[in-house]
Amino acid sequence: MKAPDRYYDFQKDISGCGVFGVISKKRNLIPGDMPIRSMACMHDRGNGLGGGFAAYGIYPDLADKYAFHLMCDTEAALESAEQVLKHYFTVHESHPIPTRKVVTIKNPPIVTRYFLTIKKDRPAEVRDLGEQDYVVNAVMHINHRIAGAFVFSSGKNMGAFKGVGFPEDIADFFRLDEYKAYIWTGHNRFPTNTPGWWGGAHPFTLLDWSIVHNGEISSYGINRRYLCEHDYLCTLMTDTEVVAYELDLLIRKHGLTKELACKVFAPPFWDEIARMPKQEKDVYTALRMVYGSAMLNGPFAILVADNTGLFGLNDRIKLRPLVVAEKDDMVFMSSEESAIREVQPELDRVWMPKAGEPVIVHLEA
């Protein structure tokens, strides 16, 4: 091994991931053009090795069906995955996800989507699972056991779109300018520890949950083992995957509120807990005792969406930037204010949330 010639003489790429999210609390549909332009404004936060978006409210006519997005390396992998889907679900509609040829997007996988409902006559081995656990089980089955096939979206009336490329190019590839949604999140990736591959791009999703993340989950190992004990298998080789599954475990299965789940991810320091009134102290002590293995260590700014809203959260010492802004019924969350101003020059309020304090926005009923 030898360092490359003139190793000292290069143009350093100074970067970090970029995240953007927007929600219309009144469920007004926002054209894809908005998140695309915002992400393009933060082009330099990524390096072309990952881009993606999540959109909510995009399949209103099929809102009662689970919308599965699949990426497959080969036709054979697709065929195997389809067998699994048919084993668990009734397929109401399926087709290739519409794409465009984009010069910068090389060797894309085969991307297909399915609109599914649970089979009436369920397979015996999963007959007793609750409906959503049943869906999670099917996702884990394909991602873990079907080589070259991955489910990258499995919620209702929402979808994730992601791959290797800059976000604006991925958006072009998936024709996201043709979609409208009441929540959008976007991600620009600068992979540091793990490969830049299609499955490893953000968002990470499970059921309606989607997450985009700037930073690094240093506790990935312990989080992954904890999730494994609860039948969530990590297969996508990117640390952020654990957050998607922890959201499902803590909020859907254990019934924690989003606020409390955020306090599991980014708990108050022990000295802060010591100064709290008794009741609060008991709650936070219990959370740290019970969910120590679910705590996210390391730097992060995350944006999480589901069919009820959008929230943003920083790690407790704020090692990644996050800006929040409001305009009428819209709330924006972004790594940089300029990405918000790019699409909404006039804003009612702009602020940087406190470390470890979530900003939670709910859709109106």
Next chain:
Amino acid sequence: MAKKLTLDASGIYYRQFNEQIRAAVADGVTEFVLKNVNSQRYIAGGLDGDISFEIHGVPGQDMGSFMRGPKLRVKNNAQDGVGNTMDDGLIVIEGLAGDVVGYAMRGGKIFIKGDVGYRVGIHMKAYMEKLPVIVIGGKAGDFLGEYMAGGILLLLGMYSDKPTEPITGRSLGTGMHGGVIYVRGEVPREQIGPGLTAQPVDDADKAVIENLVKEYAAELKLDAKEILRSGFVKIKPFSHRPYGNLYVPA
């Protein structure tokens, strides 16, 4: 006579935009008005000399980094890394600023009207006539003045949109071994870094604060008297080398 130039940044990538600025500086322009700035990084980075910039819009990361002398006025908010390792000059921000303002700053002044993010003024340093100064009109996040080795941080906590938060975040001045942090009013004990305490200011401190406040208020059209109506406390390092014995006990 000053040579003036207005540049429109709309839709221009930061490299081309900074090239335009540098070409104009080489051509003798000393007064810039930058319109429609949004996200362009490194504005005025590394520039040397008596040049002024009025910036409209939200400049990108590391504005004024490494610069020696220019005066920058931002009419809106600024992002992260303002004045990174700047050597001399003045940056005035009429809105708020993000994280790591004045990182490793060596000289010059940064005046911010509103709130600032985390890790502001970390690793500031002073040497002989070089004395960096940051004045913050709003509130600050955690780690203000962490590892500070010299210079002055003045925190007012007045022009903030976070009424319920403490004036500064956790770990104020942690590991500082030079310089001084002045805070208007009181600092909650638990927000101050290990081994440090808030002390009363003496007459010499008061003179420094008064001069700075007057200059700050004039730049931002604020009422200096109103600012000076309250008392101040100071946080100074408790020794020259607070961690000198950490690994090798003396």
